[in-house]
Amino acid sequence: MSLLEIQDLSVVYEPRGAVPTHAVKNASLSLEQGEFVGLVGESGSGKSTLGFAVTRLAKAPARISGGRIVFDGTDIAHLDAEELRTQRRGGFAMVLQSGMNALNPVRTIAHHFGDIFAAHGHVPKARRRQRATELLDKVQLPSTVLDRYPGELSGGMRQRVSIALALSLEPRLMVFDEPTTALDVLVQHAVMDTIRELQAAEGFTAVLISHDLGVVLESAERVVVMHDGEIVEDGASRQIFSAPAHPYTQMLLSHYADPRAEVVELPGFERKAPQDGAARPERAAAHDAIVVDHVSKVYPPPRRGEQAVTAVDDVSFRLEPGAAMALVGQSGSGKSTIAKMITGVERPTSGTVTFGDLRVDRLRRRQLKTLHADVQMVFQDPYSALNPLHTVEYTLTRPVENFAGLKGEAARERVLELLETVGLTPVEQYAAKLPHQLSGGQRQRVVIARALASNPQVLIADEPVSMLDVSLRAGVLGLLEDLRAGLGVSLLYITHDLLSARVVTDQIMVLHHGRVVESGGTTQVLRFPEDAYTTQLLDAIPQPARRFADGQAS
Amino acid sequence: MADTTADMTTTATPATADPGGPAPEAAHGPKRPARTRLGRTGQVLGRAFATVWSNPKARVGLVILGLFVLMAVFAPLLAPYSPHDDSFGRNEPGSAAHWLGTTGAGEDVLSQVIYGARVSLLVGFVAGGLSTLVAVAIGLSWGYLRGWGNDVVNFLVNLFLVMPGLPLMIIIAAYLQNGGLPMIILVVVITGWAWGARVLRSQTQSLRSRDFVTAAIFSGESSARVIFREILPNMTSMIAGSFFGAATSAVLAESGLSFLGLGDMATVSWGSMIFWAQNSMAILTGQWILLFAPGLCIALLATSMTLVNFGVDGLSNPRLREGTGR
Numbered sequence: 001m002s003l004l005e006i007q008d009l010s011v012v013y014e015p016r017g018a019v020p021t022h023a024v025k026n027a028s029l030s031l032e033q034g035e036f037v038g039l040v041g042e043s044g045s046g047k048s049t050l051g052f053a054v055t056r057l058a059k060a061p062a063r064i065s066g067g068r069i070v071f072d073g074t075d076i077a078h079l080d081a082e083e084l085r086t087q088r089r090g091g092f093a094m095v096l097q098s099g100m101n102a103l104n105p106v107r108t109i110a111h112h113f114g115d116i117f118a119a120h121g122h123v124p125k126a127r128r129r130q131r132a133t134e135l136l137d138k139v140q141l142p143s144t145v146l147d148r149y150p151g152e153l154s155g156g157m158r159q160r161v162s163i164a165l166a167l168s169l170e171p172r173l174m175v176f177d178e179p180t181t182a183l184d185v186l187v188q189h190a191v192m193d194t195i196r197e198l199q200a201a202e203g204f205t206a207v208l209i210s211h212d213l214g215v216v217l218e219s220a221e222r223v224v225v226m227h228d229g230e231i232v233e234d235g236a237s238r239q240i241f242s243a244p245a246h247p248y249t250q251m252l253l254s255h256y257a258d259p260r261a262e263v264v265e266l267p268g269f270e271r272k273a274p275q276d277g278a279a280r281p282e283r284a285a286a287h288d289a290i291v292v293d294h295v296s297k298v299y300p301p302p303r304r305g306e307q308a309v310t311a312v313d314d315v316s317f318r319l320e321p322g323a324a325m326a327l328v329g330q331s332g333s334g335k336s337t338i339a340k341m342i343t344g345v346e347r348p349t350s351g352t353v354t355f356g357d358l359r360v361d362r363l364r365r366r367q368l369k370t371l372h373a374d375v376q377m378v379f380q381d382p383y384s385a386l387n388p389l390h391t392v393e394y395t396l397t398r399p400v401e402n403f404a405g406l407k408g409e410a411a412r413e414r415v416l417e418l419l420e421t422v423g424l425t426p427v428e429q430y431a432a433k434l435p436h437q438l439s440g441g442q443r444q445r446v447v448i449a450r451a452l453a454s455n456p457q458v459l460i461a462d463e464p465v466s467m468l469d470v471s472l473r474a475g476v477l478g479l480l481e482d483l484r485a486g487l488g489v490s491l492l493y494i495t496h497d498l499l500s501a502r503v504v505t506d507q508i509m510v511l512h513h514g515r516v517v518e519s520g521g522t523t524q525v526l527r528f529p530e531d532a533y534t535t536q537l538l539d540a541i542p543q544p545a546r547r548f549a550d551g552q553a554s
Numbered sequence: 555m556a557d558t559t560a561d562m563t564t565t566a567t568p569a570t571a572d573p574g575g576p577a578p579e580a581a582h583g584p585k586r587p588a589r590t591r592l593g594r595t596g597q598v599l600g601r602a603f604a605t606v607w608s609n610p611k612a613r614v615g616l617v618i619l620g621l622f623v624l625m626a627v628f629a630p631l632l633a634p635y636s637p638h639d640d641s642f643g644r645n646e647p648g649s650a651a652h653w654l655g656t657t658g659a660g661e662d663v664l665s666q667v668i669y670g671a672r673v674s675l676l677v678g679f680v681a682g683g684l685s686t687l688v689a690v691a692i693g694l695s696w697g698y699l700r701g702w703g704n705d706v707v708n709f710l711v712n713l714f715l716v717m718p719g720l721p722l723m724i725i726i727a728a729y730l731q732n733g734g735l736p737m738i739i740l741v742v743v744i745t746g747w748a749w750g751a752r753v754l755r756s757q758t759q760s761l762r763s764r765d766f767v768t769a770a771i772f773s774g775e776s777s778a779r780v781i782f783r784e785i786l787p788n789m790t791s792m793i794a795g796s797f798f799g800a801a802t803s804a805v806l807a808e809s810g811l812s813f814l815g816l817g818d819m820a821t822v823s824w825g826s827m828i829f830w831a832q833n834s835m836a837i838l839t840g841q842w843i844l845l846f847a848p849g850l851c852i853a854l855l856a857t858s859m860t861l862v863n864f865g866v867d868g869l870s871n872p873r874l875r876e877g878t879g880r
Contacts (some may be wrong), residue, residue, distance in 0.1 A: 030615075209640050227804060261604055343772070345768070368771070370776045372771075372773075372774055373774070374774050376772060377768075377769075377772050379765045379768070379769060380765075384765040384766060385765040385766055386766055386769075387766040387770070387788070388782050388788070389787045389788060392783075398770070398773045398774075398775060399772075399773035399774055402773060402774030402775065403773075404775055445768070450769065451772070452776070453773070499563050
């Protein structure tokens with residue numbers, strides 16, 4: 001008999017005063033003891049809702065509206081809280097996406113373990129510390145961590161602690177909900193390795209919920225694909241990778257490529273800008289270069305007695321008019337700080353930033369408007385970059401009035417033209433919408449339209465697609481490419497995602513601890529990396545192709 | 555809530571003439587003659603009212619508050635006599651002619667209670683509104699702008715926060731003796747804005763780091779516009795909450811000052827009724843209703859506004875406002 005049997009499960013969200021949403025529709029799934037199953041889907045596919053329902057962590061307004069969840073012979077779909085609590089030991093545990101924030105900041109790690117041991121009483125007092133050390137050892141943390149407070153640990157360490165805490169009840173089923181999404185690229189890779197090794201050693205059944213098919217294919221033996229609340233495909237990883245049956249799976253899979261490959265293609269994305277920069281596009285918006293010369297940025301020490309933080313260390317580069325350059329590196333590598341200095345938000349500690357004749361590092365607050373007429377920014381998170389209370393039209397009208405000086409009907413025409421440019425048609429309809437009525441990709445298009453309102457020469461895109469679903473990424477990247485080809489704007493593309501850097505940029509700079517470790521043509525650097533750090537970044541990208549090609553698949 | 559805001563704007567006119575009531579027009583936001591905007595404002599107010607109404611506690615509060623507002627507006631029609639008419643017998647118990655009896659000076663108690671609602675509501679809404687305006691203007695600019703001015707404002711606000719409110723009120727009121735209602739309003743505003751300013755400042759600080767604020771700066775917006783068009787609308791619930799909080803304490807402060815004999819004793823308010831009742835030792839003569847009726851009204855009015863605040867709390871939940879976003 002299988003360990004977990006989900007039969008015809010439906011979950012519905014019933015928020016007060018809103019239309020109920022059927023997040024999971026008649027899902028059926030069975031998990032065997034010791035299996036490693038990946039649950040993949042884009043946002044809104046119901047994958048997390050299913051995971052929460054399975055561990056009975058679903059809270060109002062979510063409600064299990066039908067079906068059975070049989071765990072080890074008992075139907076847990078309708079157990080009460082106390083019965084559930086006892087079930088958690090030796091039963092099921094969950095590691096959350098924000099698990100690293102789930103630790104109480106005023107209690108040491110040892111306290112966290114103590115609480116669980118005390119609540120279930122399965123470890124005698126004298127052995128608790130020893131047991132906690134064993135558990136930490138399993139997630140590759142030293143026992144010294146026990147006396148630390150959560151704030152003293154890095155994100156990756158905290159996520160490991162929360163995995164160890166979940167393990168402390170010796171669960172037979174572990175659900176990992178996007179366990180690495182909130183972590184840095186390099187750390188992500190290491191934590192996934194730990195999870196994989198742990199699963200192999202402990203033999204529990206693991207469910208890995210992720211939006212990233214690449215990560216799942218690399219780790220799981222079996223993959224379940226969800227779309228719109230329904231399970232559309234369920235099969236062995238190798239089979240899903242080589243012969244996906246459902247069109248949705250095929251679409252997801254088509255968005256993965258190896259940035260090291262000779263030719264990289266993404267569906268729905270077409271390279272339009274001239275690669276070598278020799279042939280100029282018909283309209284050349286950009287005629288000034290951004291020159292960053294020996295720039296450093298040192299932040300004062302966070303606390304007295306600590307060392308000052310050097311975010312950017314002696315970086316020089318030149319962004320030619322009409323060029324596309326990528327700044328890549330893990331979080332904390334200083335790439336966003338560089339963007340802030342170029343846009344005048346921060347001032348460099350030393351060195352100069354010039355744009356045309358403008359000394360950006362010496363601009364006063366009032367003069368920033370002059371700079372922002374030419375240098376505009378596309379933000380990372382389209383959900384927070386738009387004021388939830390303003391319509392799209394208002395958001396776009398402001399920069400049009402401020403920079404182009406257009407008023408009334410002329411401004412409105414320009415706004416509609418901008419919406420047309422970013423492909424939000426019918427324009428009249430989109431103009432009247434509020435941000436929450438738009439999808440993530442549509443919001444990002446509005447953000448791009450706003451950046452274009454001043455007819456800028458340079459666009460600085462800070463991880464513009466990292467918050468979007470894969471199926472939407474190609475569209476937004478394609479739009480950036482169109483703008484470069486059509487309008488001739490320069491593009492500074494900041495990212496940790498080497499694949500997208502490969503497709504939209506010509507030049508690349510790899511940053512590590514604020515220093516440039518490698519730079520050159522994007523294709524050249526990514527195909528034949530010289531610095532060890534670049535190689536490390538490249539290796540951190542999930543490569544299902546390599547796993548299956550090497551024949552080491554289980 | 556629609557009535558109360560209307561009431562606030564109409565009653566605010568005499569108070570703005572008051573030199574001590576700094577009422578920056580900034581908080582109103584730039585008014586544009588666009589019809590659609592007016593329509594949308596109406597829609598937003600309607601939705602806000604519906605949100606507050608959907609909370610059972612707030613619904614009770616709104617009903618009580620509405621009754622008091624009606625009582626104040628229609629006082630001349632409702633009251634059987636003039637509140638100053640002292641031609642009746644003294645210290646009469648309740649009767650068909652005088653439901654709640656008469657005072658020691660021979661005035662009708664019921665008429666006084668009904669007219670007293672005018673003073674309490676006027677002081678509550680005007681003083682509450684003015685101190686909220688001050689709190690918004692100071693809290694928002696304090697939270698948004700950076701520089702040395704910040705420390706100065708910080709010092710000032712802390713000063714007003716650590717000074718005990720009632721003694722300060724009594725001292726100011728004693729200095730401005732016989733100033734009438736405007737004096738009381740001024741005293742309440744001076745002692746009441748600091749708390750709201752601090753709350754709004756911290757919210758502003760958390761909102762200013764949001765991407766849409768940075769994006770507005772990139773759109774070439776001036777600081778004032780960023781503060782009042784981008785940040786302010788995202789705090790309406792908090793501002794509404796601080797308004798009702800300030801109005802409640804203004805009602806209580808007015809009653810307290812009048813009861814202590816520091817207000818204008820010629821005006822009929824619930825506080826001054828209790829003052830006179832206390833002076834004529836109403837409890838000893840068995841006329842407890844003289845203390846009880848205005849006291850209950852004060853308590854009910856304060857309670858109703860506190861109850862409304864429960865619904866305003868619901869407004870401040872971004873998920874309620876965002877609807878099904880994300």
